[in-house]
Amino acid sequence: MFGTSGIRGRVGEDVTASLALEVGRALGSEGYERVVVGRDSRESGSMLLDALAAGLCECGSDVLEIEGELAATPTIARAVDWADADAGVVVTASHNPPEDNGIKLWTPSGKAFGPDRRAAIAERVESDAVDYADWDETGDRTTLSGATAAHASAIRSSVDLREPLSVIVDVGNGAGQITATVLEQLGCTVRTLNAQPDGSFPGRPSEPTAETLESLETLVGESDADLGVAHDGDADRMMAVDETGTFVPKDSLLALFAREEVGEGDRVAAPVDTSLAVEDALTDRGGSLVRTKVGDVYVAQRATDADVVFGGEPSGAWIWPDETLCPDGPLAACKLAELVAADGPLSSLESEIDSYPIRRGAIESDDKSRQMERVERRVLETYDDVDARDGVRVETDDGWFLIRASGTQPIVRVTAEARRTDRTADLFETATQLVRE
Numbered sequence: 001m002f003g004t005s006g007i008r009g010r011v012g013e014d015v016t017a018s019l020a021l022e023v024g025r026a027l028g029s030e031g032y033e034r035v036v037v038g039r040d041s042r043e044s045g046s047m048l049l050d051a052l053a054a055g056l057c058e059c060g061s062d063v064l065e066i067e068g069e070l071a072a073t074p075t076i077a078r079a080v081d082w083a084d085a086d087a088g089v090v091v092t093a094s095h096n097p098p099e100d101n102g103i104k105l106w107t108p109s110g111k112a113f114g115p116d117r118r119a120a121i122a123e124r125v126e127s128d129a130v131d132y133a134d135w136d137e138t139g140d141r142t143t144l145s146g147a148t149a150a151h152a153s154a155i156r157s158s159v160d161l162r163e164p165l166s167v168i169v170d171v172g173n174g175a176g177q178i179t180a181t182v183l184e185q186l187g188c189t190v191r192t193l194n195a196q197p198d199g200s201f202p203g204r205p206s207e208p209t210a211e212t213l214e215s216l217e218t219l220v221g222e223s224d225a226d227l228g229v230a231h232d233g234d235a236d237r238m239m240a241v242d243e244t245g246t247f248v249p250k251d252s253l254l255a256l257f258a259r260e261e262v263g264e265g266d267r268v269a270a271p272v273d274t275s276l277a278v279e280d281a282l283t284d285r286g287g288s289l290v291r292t293k294v295g296d297v298y299v300a301q302r303a304t305d306a307d308v309v310f311g312g313e314p315s316g317a318w319i320w321p322d323e324t325l326c327p328d329g330p331l332a333a334c335k336l337a338e339l340v341a342a343d344g345p346l347s348s349l350e351s352e353i354d355s356y357p358i359r360r361g362a363i364e365s366d367d368k369s370r371q372m373e374r375v376e377r378r379v380l381e382t383y384d385d386v387d388a389r390d391g392v393r394v395e396t397d398d399g400w401f402l403i404r405a406s407g408t409q410p411i412v413r414v415t416a417e418a419r420r421t422d423r424t425a426d427l428f429e430t431a432t433q434l435v436r437e
Helices: 018-028 045-058 073-082 115-127 147-158 176-184 214-221 250-261 276-282 298-303 329-343 347-353 366-380 421-436
Strands: 008-012 034-039 064-069 087-089 100-106 141-144 166-170 189-193 226-233 238-241 267-271 286-293 308-313 317-319 358-364 393-396 401-407 412-420
Touching: 018 045, 018 087, 018 100, 018 115, 018 238, 018 412, 034 045, 034 073, 034 115, 045 100, 045 286, 045 401, 064 147, 073 087, 073 100, 073 147, 100 115, 100 421, 115 238, 115 317, 147 329, 166 214, 176 308, 176 329, 189 214, 214 226, 214 238, 226 329, 238 250, 238 317, 238 329, 250 267, 250 308, 250 329, 250 347, 250 393, 267 298, 276 286, 286 298, 298 308, 298 317, 317 329, 329 347, 358 421, 366 393, 366 401, 366 412, 393 421, 401 421
Parallel strands: 034 064, 034 087, 064 141, 166 189, 166 226, 267 286, 267 308
Antiparallel strands: 008 100, 087 100, 226 238, 308 317, 358 412, 393 401, 401 412
């Protein structure tokens, strides 16, 4: 039922009001007495949120609904602690297409529900183990005001902008308008793209990539903007465009954030598909990389270690553990503005990061779990240096490849990287062939 990023799928098939009701009942039955809820801009979100809230109230939990329902995922996740609640729920499918929706659960620390908590909810849903409240002990549903303002205040207090910049923010028709608001409050000149919330995402696909951000790249390149930033539908992700209108590679952005935070002996948490360039950037600053499973919950868990000062995923999820354990796209946008104002321009900063040829691909699979079992057996029989914590990552003398099942889609992902283009191509072909066989 749960993937690496909660529950996700097509509305009316995988994700229904009945499922949302059952998840709400399961949360209430597990003893989460105060729960913050909100959603992104998807049109199905209001229906699913109502069903979820009904299930919570039915089992005695009080529901604290974000004012206006719609807010960025990090706003809702952070509000769990501010509201002295036991859990938070965001109705979102993050960067997925508009026909999808989902449910993601949060703890007061800002960390997403881990495997044990998710398993407890799934078991109650699957076994229909519901503890209904008595008629006079059902929960209340009230409005939680001020969460967005509190989030904005927290971001401002964590950023020291030496001089105002000109920034273009591509909200992606999602819930990330807070980024433009905070940058303006910090004195920046801000222009927005796709700022009208619309769950059909008419401006561009929800996931911010080099291909989907063409309008932002053009606008930044043809203007005097210092940088452009972009979010996915719920603003837990943030990607960037430099002042020339060039998309900043995902691994380079991870390396920039990571090296800014580390000192001698510090570590950065990042998943198994992270580039060699990040390790090299950290080594130059006396830091090191600790690898995790793919998924912000695993990065966040490792970020609780005392010597881990930053966590990130090349997908665009960035975690500053001293601030919060949830990926915070608006915070990342403002941190990037701080970095550019102090040491920029962004193109020069990015040029300091080594770049190695990396290839990422995906293969559709009707039974990804069974396929991965066969792949793992073959890999373990063939190679010596294998990391099997999340799929199989194979280290070679001059590179690596990773094969893993997607946690949110019916595909098997293949990634390969080496210090030479021809070697990357060889490793990618080897990995792809292993999956196809």
